[in-house]
Structure formats: structure tokens, C-alpha cells
Amino acid sequence: MNYAEKKFNLPSLEGISDESVKQHLALYAGYVKNFNAMSAQINELAGIDHEKYAIALGELARRRAFEFDGMRLHEHYFAQLEGGTKEISKGGVLTQMLDKEYRGADNLVSMMKLVASVRGPGWAILYWDREAGQPLSGFVGEQHQGHFVTLPILLALDVWEHAYILDYGASGRGTYIDAFFKNLNWGVVESRFAKLSAPER
Numbered sequence: 001m002n003y004a005e006k007k008f009n010l011p012s013l014e015g016i017s018d019e020s021v022k023q024h025l026a027l028y029a030g031y032v033k034n035f036n037a038m039s040a041q042i043n044e045l046a047g048i049d050h051e052k053y054a055i056a057l058g059e060l061a062r063r064r065a066f067e068f069d070g071m072r073l074h075e076h077y078f079a080q081l082e083g084g085t086k087e088i089s090k091g092g093v094l095t096q097m098l099d100k101e102y103r104g105a106d107n108l109v110s111m112m113k114l115v116a117s118v119r120g121p122g123w124a125i126l127y128w129d130r131e132a133g134q135p136l137s138g139f140v141g142e143q144h145q146g147h148f149v150t151l152p153i154l155l156a157l158d159v160w161e162h163a164y165i166l167d168y169g170a171s172g173r174g175t176y177i178d179a180f181f182k183n184l185n186w187g188v189v190e191s192r193f194a195k196l197s198a199p200e201r
């Protein structure tokens with residue numbers, strides 16, 4: 001089954017140009033396209049002779065996961081920018097959790113900015129560990145290195161150069177990170193957390 005490229009209802013962002021967003025969305029579309037193309041090739045080669053094509057199939061399996069991770073991470077990223085900037089709700093469940101775990105949302109943002117400033121292409125991610133009832137933050141190299149496996153994502157910040165080089169040049173990551181948080185719709189993060197922290201049925 002093919003995965004569909006998602007469309008995002010994005011406003012003009014502050015500090016991240018329309019052209020940069022346009023190019024970034026095109027990169028996202030490439031992940032979806034490549035994932036689908038590799039899936040089709042895997043099915044085709046496995047259907048012909050999976051022993052004969054073992055090496056190609058193994059390589060396709062490895063690369064396909066990279067494309068999938070890129071696809072899903074970008075979907076998390078762009079969804080957070082839909083609807084325009086929205087501040088975190090005072091007294092909401094997310095605020096309560098961040099107060100308890102980080103002494104407030106501002107501290108979490110400061111910490112995520114530090115995580116996002118790590119050298120190399122990748123993502124700063126805030127996860128929710130439902131089993132332990134606690135958040136975990138980390139840096140994921142490229143799309144895949146260093147994930148907390150099985151944990152769902154509350155917040156994903158893309159810090160590949162392609163996210164900011166057009167607007168700020170190769171050394172502009174810090175300015176871009178600030179711009180991301182200015183445009184963040186915290187309502188999306190709150191909605192993710194509300195679903196994940198609701199009692200299991």
C-alpha cells in the first residue's frame with residue numbers, strides 16, 4: 001500500500017521564509033515518494049527470486065526505514081506549524097507535566113535549544129515514555145540514530161541544514177531554532193500529550 005503525501009495548512013511563518021518552507025516540503029515529498037518506490041521494488045524483487053536478490057533486498061530494507069523515518073518526522077514537524085503560533089495553555093496538562101519535570105515550559109525550551117544545537121544533521125526530539133510516566137529528550141542523528149525506540153513523539157525540531165541554510169546560511173542554526181519556537185503551535189503538542197497521557201482503556 002502506498003503512503004500518501006500529507007498536505008499541511010501552513011501560514012506564513014515568522015523568520016522562516018515561504019521559499020524555505022516550500023523547498024522543505026518538497027524534500028518531505030521526496031521521502032514519501034522514495035518510501036513508496038522502495039516498497040514497490042521490495043515486493044517486485046521478492047516476488048521474482050528473493051534468494052537471487054538477497055543483497056539488493058537487504059539494502060532496500062535498510063534504506064526504506066531511513067525514508068520512513070524521514071517521512072514521519074517531517075509530518076510531526078510540519079503539523080506543529082499548522083494553525084499559526086499558539087502559546088502553551090496555562091494550567092493545562094502539558095504545563096503541569098513540564099512544571100513538574102522541567103520547572104516550567106521555558107526551561108524545557110531552553111534545554112531543547114541546547115539539544116538542537118548539537119553538531120551534525122538531525123532532530124531534537126521530546127518523547128513521552130508512557131510506561132514510566134515521564135518525558136525524555138534527545139538528539140537523533142540524521143533520521144534514525146539515537147531514537148528512544150517505541151516512544152511516541154511530543155515535539156520534533158528539524159535541525160538539518162536544509163531547514164535553515166536558505167534563510168540564515170550554514171551558521172544560522174541558532175537563529176532558525178529561535179524562529180521555530182516563535183512559530184510553534186503548542187496546541188498540537190498539547191493535543192499529542194493529552195492523547196498519550198489519558199488513562200489506557
Ligand SMILES: [Fe+2]
Binds near residue numbers: 027
Ligand atoms: Fe527536514
